[in-house]
Amino acid sequence: MVKKFKGIAASPGIAIGKAHLFLKQEREIVRKEISPELVEIEIRRFRESLEKAKEYLRDLIDRVKKEVGEKEAEIYEAHLMMLEDESSFIEPVEEMISKEGVCAEYAVEKVLEKVISMFSSMESDYLRERAMDVKDVKELVISFLIGREKKREELKMKSIVVAEELLPSDIAALDKSMVLAFVTDKGGPTSHVAIVARTLKIPAVVGAGDFSKKVKEGELLIVNGDEGIILLNPTENMISSYRRRMEMEKEVFEELMRETMLPAITIDGVRFKVYANVGNLEDVKEAIRYGAEGIGLLRTEFMYINRESMPTEEELLEV
CATH class of the missing domain: 3.50.30.10 (Phosphohistidine domain)
Structure with a gap:
């Protein structure tokens, strides 16, 4: 039915x-207390897992750039920045391990759950969705701590x-x-x-x-x-109906693609140009594919993301 x-x-x-x-296997991170002489070992274990997570993300960024695009790879570059954040992530985790004498998994869980809760309570839909980024970073680090790395x-x-x-x-x-x-x-x-x-x-x-x-x-x-x-x-009738719709949409798209390189002219004969709004090379490729005649707006904020220093005037001009 x-x-x-x-x-x-x-x-x-x-x-x-x-x-x-x-399906993802549910796991419960429990509070496990450690003796004072094991604190340094636990912090070292946390640091080693961080390095493994960073290596995993760097490989992932390269793969996403090839398979999807540079813009989508920025998602994982942001994750990498979170892993390198001393004040909001690394220091609070290490402080909890040393002061409360708890295992690294529990410290990572508690520190990042606070950040997840903060994002989840925000009014903006976009910012609420960013809680998923923090959750992903949390799951990644914990997976290396417990020896259950992510697989394809x-x-x-x-x-x-x-x-x-x-x-x-x-x-x-x-x-x-x-x-x-x-x-x-x-x-x-x-x-x-x-x-x-x-x-x-x-x-x-x-x-x-x-x-x-x-x-x-x-x-x-x-x-x-x-x-x-x-x-x-x-x-069967539903399947047939939707297959016909898919075929019709494909034909319409192909017809529109044949017309993308034609000049843009209004019904009363006025010629105008269509420019694209771009933020990276992938956007430029897409604009060319769909027949844009130039760049109307270049979003420069992306040139400042994931950098330790400001881009120079020469770098901005080259872009």
Whole structure:
């Protein structure tokens, strides 16, 4: 029997395929006290895990730049900056280990849970979503502390990935060429899964309630990223109808792409130019692909991110 679910339309497009449940093993970090003579060893263990996490992120950044783009890699560069933050992260964790005599995992959990709680309570949707970044950093460091490093998720066939939530590193662990669509219980239009899905032109519905608990591995789904609708076990008529719609949308897109290089002229014959709003090289490539005739706005704030010093006038001019 077909069931209809509603979420938030996060990335346009339609996908038909079988569900793959992205399940994560729940773990509980308990308070484990250590003797004073073991404090230095525990701090050293924390520092070693930090270095492993940084190495993991550097490799991840290189891979994301190649597979997705420079703009999306900035997500993980921000994570790297968090790991290097002495005053907000490293010092509070080490202070808790030494003063309270607790294990590193517990200290990391408690320190970053406070930051997560702060972001989660903010009014801005965008800032609330950033709690996921902090959670991802927390999970990454703890995974190295307990010896359970993240591994690449293998998809045996092209599937619709269904999850309660997807952290940035979860998304990076997936082979995107095997992903037909994303569906998550949590998240909004500014979540990382939504941003990556839009970049890769993968349909996505987020904020779908408890959908991941209602679907089984391998069940057939239709994901409508235009309207935020998911159909579970659709009928043959529904499948045929959506396949026709997908074909029509493909034809319209191809027709529009053929016209992107034509001059922009109004109905009454006035010629004008269409310029693009860009912030990095990937945006420029996209602008060229869609027929932009120039750059109308270059967002320079991205040139100041992830730098230890201000860019010089020569560097800005070169860009």
